[in-house]
Amino acid sequence: MSGALQTIGLSKRFGGLTATDDVSFTLGHGARHALIGPNGAGKTTFINLLTGVLSANEGTILLEGEDVTRMPQQQRARRGLGRTFQINQLFGAMTPVESVGLAVSERMGGGGQFWRRLGKRTDIVDEIVELLRQFRLIEVMDEPTARLPYGKQRLLEIAVALASQPRVLLLDEPAAGVPEAERGELLDTLAALPRDVSILLIEHDMDLVFSFADRISVLVNGALFAEGTPEVMRNDPRVQDVYLGSDNHV
Template sequence: MSAALQTIALEKRFGGLIATDKVSLTLEHGARHALIGPNGAGKTTFVNLLTGVLPANGGQILLDGNDITRKSQIQRARLGLGRTFQINQLFGAMTPVESIGLAVSERMGGGRDFWRRVGTRTDILDEITGLIERFRLTEVMDHPTRLLPYGKQRLLEIALALASNPRVLLLDEPAAGVPEAERGELLETLAQLPRDVSILLIEHDMDLVFAFAERITVLVNGALFADGTVSEIMSDPRVQAVYLGSDAHA
């Protein structure tokens, strides 16, 4: 069986600078996989290659065995590749229920006309309700998003990504900016994400990484430095020297 997502010798150059150096990574079906590395390791560039924000100079990207290397961002999303961002992309004036309703409607081709016929589609209503409850947004579902605690905004962003029914979800630093008091709720919610979605987590918060991930890949200077189980990475002296022993908890 093919992997959920795979890169083969993926490469990105900016002039003479090699930002992604022939990286081969395999994300298995149902994976809880983390991508870590020091600042400047090339994690964001790698994610932008996966999602089509940047074109690759070499190598391949396979989604369920299908080559998507030259597909557009929209095509990749339609094929089941979803992502969140380091800085959220939410509409501040919309409420969570409006945002999720619109996302579900867009996926089904309804657009903004959704709200005029929502009462006739119990399946859509059930999906919206399920996402609101799963991501612990019930108490704030009718509040403008800009007024939500930042942890709730992060949960809403993940809910919106899940509303597109991705097969693979890239979580780009979901804990960034979230106060310590709200991180527990975020971690518990991530732990309950459905197993039919394969997840690649890009994160600096090592407590979150070790609690969530079952496998970890380490990038250093744009190249694959180490790959293994959580226990293997935690005990790898090379990783401790370049990352875990330095700024892992910074």
Template sequence: MTPAIETEGLTLRYGHFTAVGDVSLRVEAGARHALIGPNGAGKTSLVHALTGNVPATAGRIRVAGQDVTALSQAERVRRGLARTFQINQLFRGLTVMENVSLAILERERKTRQFWRSFAADRAVAEEAREHLAFAHLEELADRPVRSLPYGSQRLVEIAIALATRPRVLVLDEPAAGVPAAQSESIFERINALPRDLTLLFVEHDMGLVFRFAERITVLVGGRIMTEGTPAEIQADERVREVYLGRRGHHGAA
């Protein structure tokens, strides 16, 4: 079966520093796949390279078997690869509804219509409401994003990502900066996403990782150290040393 997303020898260098080194990763269609590692492991750098935020130095990236290595971030989104960011990238002065509607218009390449009146497009409005309903944001639709609690802003990001109609959704620490109770709510919504949508997520909270991931890749020093099921990763002494031993504690990277 063709994997949802696959890398071959993916490398990302900044001058003489190798942030990601020769990573070959395979994420199966419909997977709930976590990417973990200690501080400085290169997790976010790998996400940047995968999604086109930063061009890879070497290697190949394929989405559903199609080579997207040379494509821009916007073109990768159109091929079905969407992401959320460790720090949200929302239009904070716009309402929740406007943020999601703008994503739909961008997907349809109709962004010039936005400032005329997106509300006049019934199909856009109806779809936006569907995404907001999934994210439990209906009651916040008309509020400016800047007025929302940070946990709700993370849910807006997920609604926006869904509006691009992705095949693969990459989540870069979706619960970062959010209180524990809200983290649970965010991951409950993530867990409720349809199974035909492949999820690759970076997360530092191991409790959330072991609850929601079906497969885990451990990145250390920009390279894959090991990969396996949650049970296999929990039992791996090398992983225990990375997180609990001299090599440091887990966190964002």
């Protein structure tokens, strides 16, 4: 049983530094899995390996059982691997309608159509509106993304990823930097993400981790340190040690 996403002996070195150290990890189907660890534990490197921004020195990555280790980013994305970014990566000059619409039309294979006018396919428009409603972006849907409040941009970051209908979604610190007033909205939409999408959440915010995840893995110095249910992890003295000892608890 390979799960939705699996790594076997994954390693990445930068010069003498081992950023990812022999990680064998499985994300189950429909999972709500959190990956935690102190700063510099290699969480973002791990995500970049999974998505293909970086290429691994050793090891294998399986997406729904298919070896994607050597595939470029866009092919993994086309096979159902979606992600959000720790720092917003949005199209500043485009509106939310255009950004989500682009993702939907790319998914439907219409992204290369150069002779069709935008806004002609009503099925796409209906889906865009549905997604924007789900992520509470209706009021700001036709404003340039760069001018949206930060919390709305964070929501759009997830909406764009979800518009590609990924089978596996990697959320890289979705709540980072969101002001307290806009947080509730974000947490609600996270909780309402479709159950058939397998989600790996990378997060510093322990409240969010424990409210969201049904399984937790701990990464320390690039290696998997512990894994288990939230209850087990909460009471594991080693995990508390790593977290409290490293002085990085947020």
